[in-house]
Amino acid sequence: MEKMIPFNKPFLAGKELEYIQDSVVSGKISGDGLYTKKCHNFFSDVYLFKKALLTTSCTDALEMAAILIDIKPGDEVIMPSYTFVSTANAFVLRGAVIKFVDSKKEHPGMDESLIETLITPKTKAIVPVHYAGVACDMDAIMDLAKKYDLYVIEDAAQAIDSFYTGKDGLKRRLGSIGHLAAFSFHETKNIISGEGGLLVVNDEKFIARSEIIREKGTNRSSFFRGEVDKYGWVDIGSSFLPSDIIAAFLFAQLENMKLIQDKRKAIWAFYWEQLKGLNAQIPFIPDYATNNAHMFYLVLEDVDVRYNFINYLKDRGVHSVFHYQSLHKSAYYSTNYSGENLVYSDKYTDALVRLPLHPSISLEERTLITQVIKDFFNTFS
């Protein structure tokens, strides 16, 4: 059989290995070395984030957020059920109770209109997940947060280089809107470092403590700035900072964001053009959102059709994959869940399938992929 077109393939933007070598020569490859600073500067100078801190994963950035907002046992956190386990686990590790929201009919992101009914006096935070890099309606969410005095933590794992335009007409970068936000640089994301993440601190009151929690609960950052004469244990915390080797790899990617994004967007646009006429739900970009070409998916009839679809493509050299399992039905959490049926979350659990999307898919490959998909629909519809 011919070689499979993989669902994902890490893309080298150019200088990754050169920068890693340079990091080693600099004499410091642990956290917060030369390239970590370059990445931090990128996010403060180009992205204009108030404070951005590299982490070992998006999971870890979410865990930092849970510690920063001081989650205590019994606190409630509202989030979609159709998301990665880490969105929930980060808060469960601190004792939170999760209240799950259904997805929208037209998009796997959570239905903002269902959030308010879940708010109780115990609610501490809302965690919108920008699924596929497509913005949640942040005005609706921030209004609720203001009304009920809640924190908003954007799970922007998939949302680099994506935006939201609110009622005021301003176009805001995803990750810059909530009190805190978390990005992922996992190899399946647009900008990668294998594993890796970023915490964004938009509410200034969290900045000082974010540095402490990230440095194992010590005031080491203050020490290196000369603000204290020795550093010690001042808070809970963990080792959230990545090796500078990871930052060096990441910086080479960040420098080439436009190159990477142009390639991804061309592939996404090709899929859209070729597949929009099919009898299947495809990505929906609301007027308030942008498309960062993180993902192209189809929502099929049901789990059986998806099973056949994935195998049909596999037999023809194309690797397509399903995505999340509704968290409210998970082995770990289902016994705690007493809420509504979440029909759209379950629908996407059963029927959503993602197509290969990485910068090195050739024109021949994308043509093959869309042709195979059209053949499937012609054969089985």
Added chain:
Amino acid sequence: MEKMIPFNKPFLAGKELEYIQDSVVSGKISGDGLYTKKCHNFFSDVYLFKKALLTTSCTDALEMAAILIDIKPGDEVIMPSYTFVSTANAFVLRGAVIKFVDSKKEHPGMDESLIETLITPKTKAIVPVHYAGVACDMDAIMDLAKKYDLYVIEDAAQAIDSFYTGKDGLKRRLGSIGHLAAFSFHETKNIISGEGGLLVVNDEKFIARSEIIREKGTNRSSFFRGEVDKYGWVDIGSSFLPSDIIAAFLFAQLENMKLIQDKRKAIWAFYWEQLKGLNAQIPFIPDYATNNAHMFYLVLEDVDVRYNFINYLKDRGVHSVFHYQSLHKSAYYSTNYSGENLVYSDKYTDALVRLPLHPSISLEERTLITQVIKDFFNTFS
């Protein structure tokens, strides 16, 4: 002024960059890729660890251990006060109360004879720290664990390639003796990946759950072995696995352990030979322990002498550094501490200083270092 001899300098063993490139070409640079497997195989085939799992840091390996032994709020954990904050924080994050033990007069490791008085019905674990890679008396500790039904988690952060010989005459690798153990590959350790760690599972009952906790509380490892047909959320957990880029770097180091260790041991032996006649405490290796040349330190008269010593060396081009602050006196924990004075822990806090020790220190440099130290003692003693 001439260039400083740094306290630490990352050492490239040879194939680090080649392996990183190879990892990228393999098509998978997230966790548990090609080089993670090679590292795991090294630890199972060469080190004969029952189960070894790379983590993003030693801190994270300790956090996995705390979750595995199911630490609950109020559980007590016994450890030295003279250790890194992560030894304690990993357990405090799960709600543990820490009972601190003093160091020994002749060595910064904890005084095993003081442990039993701290054991209560709430005690769940003992965490011996093999300071400077020198073994704690593990027979004494394992006997107590057996007597009181406690877990032992070896903090082997500094203890790669080091051994303990027990009453039975068998020479055992550090990290293979407790129920669980944690190693560090931080750039200041013998074997490095910038940031990085390893959890060792010696008690088989923890193996299955260790894989789940490390994979964000999912049964993903079972899924990839074909044991379940989809994977989902089954437990708490985090993203404890490092990028394969880190594993690729690490594997190049592990392959060259002998080269690295020979270089370090030669420098350590030189220090020993040159400095053993000084009027200062130098490393002590008990009969039951080996020396892995992780660290060469001096214990000076007091904090003022150490201050002068560090500056004297700095003015002459040598970077020496102090080490831990007693955790029982930290800003974070001192108000919780009602135990004894820990005089040796405080002594090492004030008076221990570490000399540069990394494979690339030349003969000229080590000669300079020891000469400057002798000059200091001749001038001020």
